[in-house]
Amino acid sequence: MKEPSIGRLGTPYSADTNVSSTGIGVDRMADFTVETDERTTIVDVTDRVADAIPTDADGVCTVFVRHTTAGVIVNENERRLREDLADALEELVPDEGWSHDALDGNADSHVRAMLVGESITVPVRNGELGLGRWQSVLFVECDGPRTRTVDVLLH
Helix, strand or coil, X not given: CCCCCCCCCCCCCCXXXXXXXXXXXXXXXXXXXXXXXXXXXXXXXXXXXHHCCCCCCCEXXXXXXXXXXEEEEEECCCHHXXXXXXXXXXXXXXXXXXXXXXXXXXXXXXXXHHHHCCEEEEEEEXXXXXXXXXXXXXXXXXXXXXXXXXXXXXX
């Protein structure tokens, strides 16, 4: 089991996971929370997603972030790459100068999350996520610190 990173680029996640069956074309639905302690934080949640998948499952897993200032990606969980992503998001999208800031001051976080995306899809075979050797599921916080909910759906 991978250890979660700590601090700006990998705050540990909380230990709660909720699971239910649905009748809406989704075989299984689970959710868990991610707690962050910095404004821009990248957290490896691969093990949390994998734990939500039944051992005999085959299909497609969708990981969805229910928030407009956070997202999820598939990429390598390497410290320098996480730093590069955080730096790139902050460089690409300036903190100030956005119309939405008149409302609540976090337009930059919304725009960064739009660039990241709110969901990913991963194949599942024999209860295992079909990720490549260097791929991990990474939660990207753009407006922390916060507690976020991540949904895992198996189709």
